[in-house]
Amino acid sequence: MVVIAVIGLAAAAAVLAMPDPRGRLVDEGARFATRVRAARDAAVIGGRPVSVWVTPGGYGFDERRGGQWIALADKPLRVAQWSEGTQAVLGDRARVTFDSTGMADRVLIVPLRRERTRVTVTVGDDKGARVDG
Numbered sequence: 001m002v003v004i005a006v007i008g009l010a011a012a013a014a015v016l017a018m019p020d021p022r023g024r025l026v027d028e029g030a031r032f033a034t035r036v037r038a039a040r041d042a043a044v045i046g047g048r049p050v051s052v053w054v055t056p057g058g059y060g061f062d063e064r065r066g067g068q069w070i071a072l073a074d075k076p077l078r079v080a081q082w083s084e085g086t087q088a089v090l091g092d093r094a095r096v097t098f099d100s101t102g103m104a105d106r107v108l109i110v111p112l113r114r115e116r117t118r119v120t121v122t123v124g125d126d127k128g129a130r131v132d133g
Contacts (some may be wrong), residue, residue: 014064028083029119029131036121036129038076043073043098051097052123054110057085064097085116104128106122 017020036052038130039061049064050072060079062069082088089111094118097105104124120131 025086025097025112025114025117025119026056026131026133028086029133030110032080032110033078033121033123033129033131034100035061037078038101038102038125039072040098040128042074042077043100047100049097049099051095053093053095054088054090054108054123055093056090056094058082058083077094082112083114086112089113098124098128102128 006074010068026121038042039050039052042063046063051062051064051069055058058079058081061072061077064070094108096108101104107122107124110121110123112121119131121129121131123129
């Protein structure tokens with residue numbers, strides 16, 4: 001009986017110690033912030049506005065060309081979905097635009113949530129984006 005109890009406790013400890021296969025939420029926020037900084041750099045290098053849009057299910061990047069927003073297809077700036085269980089806690093869709101000097105038209109706070117874990121990504125500050133949490 002004691003052996004079974006010890007095995008049960010060891011199994012429970014092993015399950016609790018296993019990392020989340022989706023990765024840590026803070027890492028997902030950092031990945032998003034890095035991509036936002038790359039979009040800001042693309043606006044400066046390309047000399048045209050680049051925007052980041054965020055929805056509860058994902059995010060993407062557009063470039064202003066010929067009076068229209070065109071989705072960027074470069075690998076780091078493709079449309080991305082949040083990992084399973086992750087959600088941005090905001091309305092339908094929000095957009096921040098970086099001009100050709102790298103300045104944002106506004107600051108957007110993107111709260112990310114997965115189960116009981118929360119992280120905040122601030123987009124459009126002095127550094128382009130940062131993760132708090």
